[in-house]
Amino acid sequence: MNSKAAKHARELLLKEYRGVLSTHSKAMPGFPFGSLVPYCLDAHGWPLLLISRIAQHTHNLQLDCxxxxxxxxxAAVDVQAAGRLTLLAEARQLVDPPAIEAAAERYYRYFPDSADYHEVHDFDFWQLQPVRARYIGGFGAIHWLDQVTLxxxxxxxxxxxxxxxxxxxHAAAIGHYVKLAGLPENAPAELVGIDSEGFHLRIGQALHWLEFPQPCSTAGAVRxxxxxxxxxERWPDSQATSGQCLT
Structure with missing residues (x-):
C-alpha cells in the first residue's frame, strides 16, 4: 500500500467535515442516492454521522448498509487537479448507550447546534466502517487504498x-494558531478535537484541521x-518522516 497516499487521503478526511453520502435507493432500486452530510471522525478515525430517521438515506441504509x-x-478552484476521496464503507447505527454517549460528546463539540435536534427530533448516530478507499491526489495520482483511517x-x-x-x-495561544495558519478571524476560535496528527479548530460554523509538526502519541507530547x-513565528514544516514526538 502507498503509505504517502494513505496519509494524504486521511488528511483530506480530517480537513473536511462534510461530504456526499451515496446509498442504495430504496424508492428507486438500482440507482445510487446522494446526500450531503456533515461528519466528524470517531475514536477509530471513522466518519461519524448524525442523521434523521425519516431521511431517505437512513431508509436506504436500513435496507443495505x-x-x-x-x-x-x-476551496478547490480546479476540481480535476484537487484531491478527493471516495470512502467505501458499511454503515452501522450506534445502539449501545455508552457508545451513543461518547459519540454525542464528541459530535456536539464539532457541531454544537446538533444537540438540539438530536434531543428533540428523531436523529441517530451512525458510523461508517471503511472497507476500501479510492484517493485521487490530482492528475495521475490515483490510488486504491485498503487502509486510510487511524x-x-x-x-x-x-x-x-x-x-x-x-x-x-489558552485563548491567546489558539488565536496565535489561527494567525499562524492564515485562518479566518471573523469569529472566535475554539479547539474541538485532538488526534495524534493534529487538532481541529472551530471558527464560527467552519472546522479547520491543523497538522502537528510531528505525530504525537501522548498527552505530554501534545502539550x-x-x-x-x-x-x-511560522507554522513549522511537517517532520513526520524524520521523527516522532512520542514522549
Whole structure:
C-alpha cells in the first residue's frame, strides 16, 4: 500500500467535515442516492454521522448498509487537479448507550447546534466502517487504498480535558494558531478535537484541521507541540518522516 497516499487521503478526511453520502435507493432500486452530510471522525478515525430517521438515506441504509462517502477539497478552484476521496464503507447505527454517549460528546463539540435536534427530533448516530478507499491526489495520482483511517490514541476523557484546558486557559495561544495558519478571524476560535496528527479548530460554523509538526502519541507530547506552536513565528514544516514526538 502507498503509505504517502494513505496519509494524504486521511488528511483530506480530517480537513473536511462534510461530504456526499451515496446509498442504495430504496424508492428507486438500482440507482445510487446522494446526500450531503456533515461528519466528524470517531475514536477509530471513522466518519461519524448524525442523521434523521425519516431521511431517505437512513431508509436506504436500513435496507443495505453498503455506502460511500465522497470528500473533496472545499476551496478547490480546479476540481480535476484537487484531491478527493471516495470512502467505501458499511454503515452501522450506534445502539449501545455508552457508545451513543461518547459519540454525542464528541459530535456536539464539532457541531454544537446538533444537540438540539438530536434531543428533540428523531436523529441517530451512525458510523461508517471503511472497507476500501479510492484517493485521487490530482492528475495521475490515483490510488486504491485498503487502509486510510487511524485510531485516535487519546481516550475520551483525556481528549476532552485537553480541549477544555486550552479553551479555558489558552485563548491567546489558539488565536496565535489561527494567525499562524492564515485562518479566518471573523469569529472566535475554539479547539474541538485532538488526534495524534493534529487538532481541529472551530471558527464560527467552519472546522479547520491543523497538522502537528510531528505525530504525537501522548498527552505530554501534545502539550509540547502546542506550546512550541504558541511561540512559533511560522507554522513549522511537517517532520513526520524524520521523527516522532512520542514522549
Amino acid at each position: 453498503r455506502c460511500s462517502l465522497l470528500v473533496g477539497e472545499r 485510531g485516535n490514541p487519546f481516550e475520551r476523557a483525556a481528549e476532552a480535558s485537553m480541549v477544555e484546558h486550552m479553551n479555558s486557559d 509540547q507541540a502546542l506550546v512550541a506552536l504558541a511561540g512559533a
